[in-house]
Amino acid sequence: MENILPLAIDGADLTKPIIISGPCSAETEEQVLDTARRLARSGVKVYRAGIWKPRTKPGGFEGVGIPGLAWLNKVKEQTGMKTSTEVANRGHVEAALEYGVDLLWIGARTTANPFAMQEIADALRESGKDIPVLVKNPVNPDLELWIGALERLYNAGIKRLGVIHRGFSTYGEKVYRNSPNWRIPLELRVRYPKIPIICDPSHIGGKRELIASLSQQALDMGFDGLIVESHCNPDCAWSDKNQQITPEVLGVILDNLVYRDAPVPTESLQTLRRQIDQLDNELLEILSKRMNVSREIGAYKLAHNMPVVQPARYGDIMTSRVLAARQAGLGEEFMRQILSAIHEESVRIQVEISEKK
Numbered sequence: 038m039e040n041i042l043p044l045a046i047d048g049a050d051l052t053k054p055i056i057i058s059g060p061c062s063a064e065t066e067e068q069v070l071d072t073a074r075r076l077a078r079s080g081v082k083v084y085r086a087g088i089w090k091p092r093t094k095p096g097g098f099e100g101v102g103i104p105g106l107a108w109l110n111k112v113k114e115q116t117g118m119k120t121s122t123e124v125a126n127r128g129h130v131e132a133a134l135e136y137g138v139d140l141l142w143i144g145a146r147t148t149a150n151p152f153a154m155q156e157i158a159d160a161l162r163e164s165g166k167d168i169p170v171l172v173k174n175p176v177n178p179d180l181e182l183w184i185g186a187l188e189r190l191y192n193a194g195i196k197r198l199g200v201i202h203r204g205f206s207t208y209g210e211k212v213y214r215n216s217p218n219w220r221i222p223l224e225l226r227v228r229y230p231k232i233p234i235i236c237d238p239s240h241i242g243g244k245r246e247l248i249a250s251l252s253q254q255a256l257d258m259g260f261d262g263l264i265v266e267s268h269c270n271p272d273c274a275w276s277d278k279n280q281q282i283t284p285e286v287l288g289v290i291l292d293n294l295v296y297r298d299a300p301v302p303t304e305s306l307q308t309l310r311r312q313i314d315q316l317d318n319e320l321l322e323i324l325s326k327r328m329n330v331s332r333e334i335g336a337y338k339l340a341h342n343m344p345v346v347q348p349a350r351y352g353d354i355m356t357s358r359v360l361a362a363r364q365a366g367l368g369e370e371f372m373r374q375i376l377s378a379i380h381e382e383s384v385r386i387q388v389e390i391s392e393k394k
């Protein structure tokens with residue numbers, strides 16, 4: 038994907054941070070227009086509204102369909118905002134292009150489905166129209182599947198591409214509706230630096246209260262923009278009501294966000310980076326020493342016919358190190374993840390020793 042182009046609409050680049058907002062779903066003409074007018078007053082330039090809604094179970098509100106596309110055109114006429122909607126199949130693409138929607142996005146469930154992605158890519162190619170497309174991450178934390186969806190569009194001639202990070206599904210009790218796993222979009226950034234990344238704090242957080250902090254976190258990590266769900270009357274929304282905010286609340290959040298875009302690292306940053314490089318070298322040395330000791334332990338266990346994994350010892354290490362980490366001001370979950378990765382590698386080394394004998 039060498040020739041990715043900026044996310045311009047009508048020849049004009051979207052200024053950063055790119056802000057897209059509007060309701061989860063278009064419900065009525067009045068709701069669409071009221072929300073849009075108020076968003077325009079908060080300075081939003083790109084409107085979003087779901088016209089076709091992928092619902093987890095049948096029987097929910099599945100979107101207003103084609104009539105909603107005409108309402109989006111009224112949004113353009115009355116506010117000057119650009120419009121965007123989600124497409125999930127050929128029919129959606131053809132209808133959205135016919136009505137002149139300015140930007141399309143692919144929903145998380147669709148990105149995860151290569152057949153649907155290919156159908157959308159084919160429909161776009163056959164339309165002969167060029168339109169910017171944003172691809173949400175797939176529901177499962179699979180970077181290759183995400184990239185695969187982008188490649189299908191790129192190969193169909195879509196060069197104005199971007200991604201939306203909306204978090205990943207998990208099972209059970211949780212703080213976030215969809216776990217952010219920031220590592221995954223950041224890895225995508227490293228591999229495709231030209232692809233803009235937009236954060237969707239609404240679907241990550243699932244709650245209004247989390248939107249401001251998730252948005253700031255995303256901007257701090259160098260994301261290029263935000264897509265935030267807003268509604269003229271959030272408590273009465275027909276879908277995702279817990280995560281929608283009013284256009285005015287969005288305005289306040291946007292006013293308080295800090296967008297850092299200084300591109301050139303300063304001399305003092307260089308100095309700090311040299312310290313990080315040095316510390317990383319020390320970490321590597323220590324890890325290597327630790328693995329050598331682990332190897333010796335492996336040989337000892339083998340000589341004394343002991344199993345490689347000693348659960349009680351692992352439990353003790355976890356408890357004492359996590360406690361020490363907390364006292365040192367380090368995150369407990371962070372420490373657990375590091376210890377578990379180190380333990381996994383020690384076990385691998387020790388198993389290798391016993392297999393060689």
Ligand code: PEP
Pocket residue numbers: 061062087091143144145146173203240
């Ligand atoms: C949405 O944007 O309203 C939506 C359905 O999102 P996702 O595909 O991220 O679940």
Ligand code: MN
Pocket residue numbers: 061062266276277
């Ligand atoms: Mn939604």
